Amino acid sequence: MGLTRRGLMTVAGAGTVGGTLLGGCAMGGGNDDSDSAEGDVNTANPLGVKEDAPLEVVIFNGGFGEEYAKAHEAMYKERYPKAEIKHSATQKIQEAMQPRFVAGDVPDVLNNSGGFQIDFNGLVSQGSLADLGPLLDAPTLDDPKVKVRDTLQPGIVEMGTYDGRFLSLNYAYSAYGIWYSAKLFADKGWQYPRTWDAMIALCKQIKAAGIAPWTYPGVHARYMSWPILAAAGKLGGLDVLKAIDNLEPNAWKHEAVRTAADAFYQLAADGLVQPGAEGMDHIQAQTEWSRGKAAFYSSGSWLENEQKAVTPPDFRMAVSPVPSLSTGDRLPFEAIRGAGSEPFVVPAKAKNLRGGLEYLRVMLSKRGASDFTTRVNSLTSVRGATSSTPAPGLTSVTKLLDAAGTNTFTWLYNSYYRKLEREFVNAACADMFAKRINAQQFVDRCQQAADEIARDSSVKKYKRA
Incomplete structure (x- = not known):
């Protein structure tokens, strides 16, 4: 802390x-x-x-x-x-x-x-x-x-x-997305999904093949808040993210955020998350992923260097954008979070x-x-x-950024108010992916924490235009 x-x-x-x-x-x-x-x-x-x-x-x-x-x-x-x-x-x-x-x-x-x-x-x-x-x-x-x-x-x-x-x-400039093994996908004939419905369908195929579709670091569960907010920003537009940065009332309760949270909660609800991930830190979860025990992992582009000692030579790390939640998303599939x-x-x-x-x-x-x-x-x-x-991972990141073009975005609440992400959002993510709370309760808890910070006069506030 x-x-x-x-x-x-x-x-x-x-x-x-x-x-x-x-x-x-x-x-x-x-x-x-x-x-x-x-x-x-x-x-x-x-x-x-x-x-x-x-x-x-x-x-x-x-x-x-x-x-x-x-x-x-x-x-x-x-x-x-x-x-x-x-x-x-x-x-x-x-x-x-x-x-x-x-x-x-x-x-x-x-x-x-x-x-x-x-x-x-x-x-x-x-x-x-x-x-x-x-x-x-x-x-x-x-x-x-x-x-x-x-x-x-x-x-x-x-x-x-x-x-x-x-x-x-x-x-460092990190591109955030969903990581997978290009070799595994080529061997299995799988295609990275561009829509959430396609993601769920593919996850069921992956599970049937004896591989956990997703893993995540339960100790640092905020890693899963990143694709949730990215999906919400793509669905509802960047003003959704700016409202969160500015601690606006009900920003976390925006329909786009709730929809994104509900989509990712489906991974846990449908048993598409690796058993035991709840107790893993990021190194343990990433190592499970690098060893082929899980197909998808949410992270930034530092992942390749962090995992170089345990990743098989032919693994071929690759990263793609968070799938679109609907045909009416404000930003295209190629849009990604890119941040320093x-x-x-x-x-x-x-x-x-x-x-x-x-x-x-x-x-x-x-x-x-x-x-x-x-x-x-x-x-x-x-x-x-x-x-x-x-x-391979860096090559994939470069292609990711080239495809995104001007459709790169980020949020700043985690820089402005570190405690909000590192403690409150992290805890809410941990509880949601462990199925102790649902998506609606997730956004309610995040909003409650944001409201507490907004009311705390000892915390300096910042305004994002």
């Missing part, structure tokens, strides 16, 4: 950093960065990095590992050979970083990700994060005439913006704030982005950056 807003009320000396890059001026809003290392601003050094200032980078050691970060650090070192770089990685970001935010002894770059990340709502409301706006307006390392912001995937700036300030760079993940931040009290921004600029170069994609088989927030040796 992330640090709560009340917990962050104790963070000492959390200043804000805003404004734009101007010559030798401070990059701060109300407070300047006079305590942070500062070098000369020029064409070769647009962010004013002090060339010999130490840089500390803390990475979440999750599905992507940490080797990609070491490569980015080496690229930074090439540009600033006098800079000493301190690297560390952990899965328990909150445990490692919360005391340091309290003490004001923060790293220069933090990959605030994973199940034990620090709550963004708290970090934002306490002014603990630097404004990354100067990074967006800086020229890319590849072309001085192109700004960094003009190279980013759709939605990346929106997803990382709070109260008009860009505070979080979601570096792996959030990187620069703490406002960083000793080398400008170096932190520069490190992100290195990450967002074509070289930095392509190296990441090649290493971990996942796309980045940089458009057009590809792998030199794409694996």
